[in-house]
Amino acid sequence: MPVMNVYLLGKLMAQLKMYFFQIKNAVNDNVLNARLLLLICCCFLCAGCNHWSERSEVNRLSNNNDSSKEFTPTLLPGLTWIKKPFVLTQNISVLFKDKQLSLLTQTEVTPKRITIVGLSHLGQHLFTVSYNGKDIEKKYYLPEEPVDLNYIMQDFLWVYAPLSVLQQRLQVKGYLIRDEIVASQQSNQLSEVNESSALKKRFINSQQQQTVISYRQRRPNQWDVQLKSSVRHYEVQIITVEQQQL
Numbered sequence: 001m002p003v004m005n006v007y008l009l010g011k012l013m014a015q016l017k018m019y020f021f022q023i024k025n026a027v028n029d030n031v032l033n034a035r036l037l038l039l040i041c042c043c044f045l046c047a048g049c050n051h052w053s054e055r056s057e058v059n060r061l062s063n064n065n066d067s068s069k070e071f072t073p074t075l076l077p078g079l080t081w082i083k084k085p086f087v088l089t090q091n092i093s094v095l096f097k098d099k100q101l102s103l104l105t106q107t108e109v110t111p112k113r114i115t116i117v118g119l120s121h122l123g124q125h126l127f128t129v130s131y132n133g134k135d136i137e138k139k140y141y142l143p144e145e146p147v148d149l150n151y152i153m154q155d156f157l158w159v160y161a162p163l164s165v166l167q168q169r170l171q172v173k174g175y176l177i178r179d180e181i182v183a184s185q186q187s188n189q190l191s192e193v194n195e196s197s198a199l200k201k202r203f204i205n206s207q208q209q210q211t212v213i214s215y216r217q218r219r220p221n222q223w224d225v226q227l228k229s230s231v232r233h234y235e236v237q238i239i240t241v242e243q244q245q246l
Helices: 009-026 033-049 149-160 163-173
Strands: 055-059 085-098 099-109 113-119 125-131 136-140 177-179 200-205 210-219 222-229 234-245
Touching: 033 177, 055 149, 085 113, 113 149, 125 149, 136 149, 149 200, 163 200
Parallel strands: none
Antiparallel strands: 055 136, 085 099, 085 234, 099 113, 113 125, 125 136, 177 200, 200 210, 210 222, 222 234
């Protein structure tokens, strides 16, 4: 079913606000009651949804100014390191240049497949991206991809795969990877993770880029994460709400 583009929602609401004041100036405040205003809001929002539909892709870049190229997940490890399936519910904030995206994700991790489902905070389905150890499959419910779903999967694997697994996969591609313990105590805070509050850091370096991943532990086996990518100029905050074993 078509859903509202979370990025355009702000623009739609701004236009709605403009229309509201135009109507308010045109008629008496006593005539424009709450029910009529609610009806206007619903009609306006629903009209915006009619033009958007589900789309599917496999491994195609869409947001990197090179949409003609195929995304080949050569920097992604296999899934043999996953022994027991589990599900993560997380709050995700992505800061890219002057834009910010906030969403919820539910990620099912099994030895055969990782599936990440993105939801708005109103429960609207934004995207699904999955990886079977070889190929990435994507379904998105937006007119465009504000964040490349291929890199959402790559970042997830770079954050959660064991160091030895990443080294085996990435070092042959010219990457240097290391983990560094920088503190000795976990934190119960729910604030944003930063490099000064990190318990552990992971550095993934190549000639073209540096990715720094900072981990803060709030509970056993539950980590909040900050990821910074120099080449793609963005920052991701991952706050784990719940982790369940399947």
